[in-house]
Amino acid sequence: MKGGSVHVIPGLKVLYFGTPVVLVSSRNPDGTANLAPMSSAWWLGQHAMLGLGDSGRTTANLLRERECVLNLPSSAMVDAVDRIALTTGRPDVPAYKLRQGYRYEPDKFALAGLTAQPSELVRAPRVAECPVQLECRVIAAHPFAGADVRATAFQVEVLRAYVEEELVIPGTSHVDPLRWDPLIMKFCEFFGGGQNVHPSRLAEGWEMPHRLGVAAG
Template sequence: MHKTIEPSILYFGTPVVLISTRNEDGTINVAPMSSAWFLGWSCMVGLASGSKTTENLLREQECVLNFPSVAQVGAVNSLARTTGSNPVPAWKQTTGYRYVKDKLGAAGLTTLPSELIHTPRITECPVQMEAVLQAGHPFGGFEVQRAYGTDLEEAFVTAFELKIVRVHVEENLLLDGKANHVDSDKWKPLIMSFAHFYGLADGQIIPSTLAEIPEELYRPAERMGDSRQTQEA
């Protein structure tokens, strides 16, 4: 029997992301989050409007989405209640956040250069996506949009649309003989479910009918070139 409830959050399980952005002085801010979803090579992320990551993203117009595996859970957890904002915002003060300038050092993480943007990637994360900002939207429905319009600094949460421009994946996660296909049996993303960390311990449950469609057919049109145009013609 189902029961009607009103949970405080609806985090039924999403991948954890470490977002790297550049501060004003060129140093790197790293923030864990799990409000992200993808369609093709576009991504939507949800961030607190007053966060350091939001500030940096609006100014620099770019970021890297670094995906930790279960092996990096310790580093992610060490960043969970840290902020790059000084002074610490009032709400974060009440929930035990502290200001940390060198988040990379605090988490024991290192960086390596990106190829198409200035913001570096997190070396330890098996999957890294370079991204550029496309748009920002006050999040929360028409009521929020009517109240704040396009003033992203006033809205409590902002949804950012990102365009992924380059993807880096550790070689050992690729399917044998396939240059552009991730082996989902090897990739073990770190999952957040109701603020707790989980991994994909059970493996594949049953073969997926959807997975029978060749993965290349999902490639966005601008990356298909003439092959997609030929198919549509």
């Protein structure tokens, strides 16, 4: 095949080709805050779709409270995100998560070293350090089941967006893509600016076969 490359069919086990990391903040039944890193999210207009596993506290919170905040960290925040990567807000940690190294953590904001900031339109707090914060309400929840996954796809509406002033193109309502450097997760590894920026506890827990050299900071 002229000018082409050879393709193989390896039967890919993981399909996380690269999406922004999102810190989802939600309210627990007792009114305290939960914070969960995830990367199965995409946006269309003023709505977003979130893919969350059914065993997590965040899924239960969204089904009950019908609201959340999507906090988008920059690549510079990778250490804070990684500190809570293998934690869960569920006191009864599922057996398969225990095997992967997860543990119960009731105060993820404190563990991550992040600040809970009151929201204006929802009860879940924002993450003050995140350059982008989106207050959302849940529009719909769709079961998402397969042979190896039990999850829920949440459709949320963005009610209000907060963006650091330096990221906004002056005189517009647009984010400057040259200034915004989101934390990206590719195959359970952390990337920013096209470089691997931090070792990933999640990749270790999921036994990913990568051997990455983290770029010097």
